[in-house]
Amino acid sequence: MPHELIRLGAALLLATAARPAAAERILVSNEKDNTITVLDAATLAVTKTVPVGARPRGIVLSKDGKSLFICTSDADHIEVLDLDSLAVTRTLPSGPDPELFTLSPDGTTLYVSNENDNMVSVLNVETGRIASEIAVGVEPEGMGISPDGKILVNTSETTSMAHFIDTETHKVIANVLVDSRPRVAKWTSDAKQIWVSAEVGGTISVIDAESHKISHKIRFEIPGVPTESIQAVGIALTPDGSRAFVALGPANRVAVIDTASFAVEKYLLVGQRVWNLAFSGDGKRLYTTNGVSNDMSVIDVEALKVVKSVPVGRSPWGVVAAS
């Protein structure tokens, strides 16, 4: 009986804290298990675990929301998971070791970073052909596309740069040196800034989209946590642009940043080695993948509180919400 009550209480708490849209699902790629975990966003229960290709990492929804593109890194290609049948229905080519990608705003093109050959592949989603390859720095990683789709920002981990690429000419138009091992690049919704995280540097560089200069550098300090453990990776910017969330890896925390002052407001304790972040469809919740504790933390965005952690597969890497 008390069990039931607690569960009911937890459910109510969750429901009142932030209620996701009906039928919303959360999809998590599990790097070590070669699976995608599907969760019901309302109950946070795992509804299915789908086997996919080897080492799934970056995941992104198609524009119509009907399928999920998966970088299956060790399979050296991209798989397309049909979200109705939850079966892999198509395989798309990539370069060797695809890790992360981004979809053009019109949904026609995937830009893929191939860690093993210093190339960004431009993939036509419809034809399934690689239209072009763009030479970038060593170990391309993060991918951020401008809201109008005209500029792609790619980060290269060993070169430590954010490369600005014109998506029409496929030419690199600017290279911005950031701190060591840049991971994720995210454009602000007003298209004025690009936020780039540096894993080993442990910082965020805020790059001005027009001048290609670093306008702010955000550093993190957490009492009792060795500075080497603070590794900035995933970035999520609220749709209204007021706040940024940054996953800090083995510091096991998500930093909450006021985007007006660039000040860190709060550190939220989540699971171990927090890697990537995704908002729920309504933006009221933030999901985190915790690679070492094999779970996903759920953050109430308004209250800035971690409300739940949910076990998923082994080494969860990417996360998206699909309604």
Add this chain to the structure above:
Amino acid sequence: MVCAALLLLTTPAPAADTPVDIAYLALGLPRSLPQSYLDQPPLDEGLQGARLGLADDATTGTFVQQTYHLEEAVEPDAESVLAAFQRLRRAGYRNFVIDLPAALLLKVADLAEAKDATLLDATSTDDGLRAEGCRRNVLHLLPSRAMLADALMQYLTVKKWQRILLVSGPDPEDRAYAEALRRSAHKFQIRIVEDKPWTYDPGARRTDTGHYTIEAEVARFTQGISYDVLVVADEAGNFGDDLSYRTSDPRPVAGTQGLVPGAWARAFEQWGGTQLQNRFLKQAGRWMTERDYGAWMAMRAFGEAALRSASADPAVMSAFLRSPSFELAAFKGARLSFREWDGQLRQPVLLADARSLVSVSPQPGFLHEFSELDTLGIDRPETSCHMN
């Protein structure tokens, strides 16, 4: 800090085709074969790591109009090493990746021509080079024996395997490794219950049924001793691989064989390490060794210095390597930098066996006032290095 970073970024990139010239100077030793028939030492060890580092630096350089050149000099004896160094200095080289035994490295470092050069010691683990033998113009990439020993002892402390049987070989390198283990055992209150030299010479390796005598010898050697772990010092691999499973009591082996502390391991895949393993394998057609990794780090350190200081001037690069702004990402999940008191690169140390990564030191809970990485090796207060 922010101002400095901004200043650096607004500094215009160097003019087109500013070459960053680096020389690789090695003594091509005839390598002795280890006792195990497997893993024959490759002839291009170290050099291949430097070449991969060059490729990485050059790719980055294309975005900032910097070009990189690596001049390779692998010499057959000490005399020609010294001559090659002087020749390279006359040709204008001031950035050196060095793969030399400790004594020869010191001879090079003390040449008058070396005064304005930066020597990145890519392969030595010698503690003396980081102590009385330290030099102002030398920085060390690989962890010292003291760091390796501390990495292992921290792990033994965490496991509460606190009584060790120390077995050391007759070579000077073995004696140095054993000495580092003794110092470290004392530091972490690990008890060396017996400290035994290995004197048995198994003779030719490939005699039929030779395993009978080895098994009997190791069982006899370890009989009647109460200990948790057998720690071995055998850097050349002459007998260390013959200890496991043959001891009188069932005890694990660690040190130069068994559970090995080191900068690189074949089984290492974390923090993007797979990518470096893959790139190396593709280039060299073999696995990356520790010496390759040291040379790769040395090349990357020069690359970072040139990139971040936006200069190909060796003096500027040298100053940057030693500045607080320098950080090297070397697939260890941490920022690596040079200790100002002895020129040693501070870094985590892997603990791995032949097939798997077991742990990474510093172990959680070993705290330090400034950097937990400085719980490994010789810390500032204990250093006997007085830069000359």
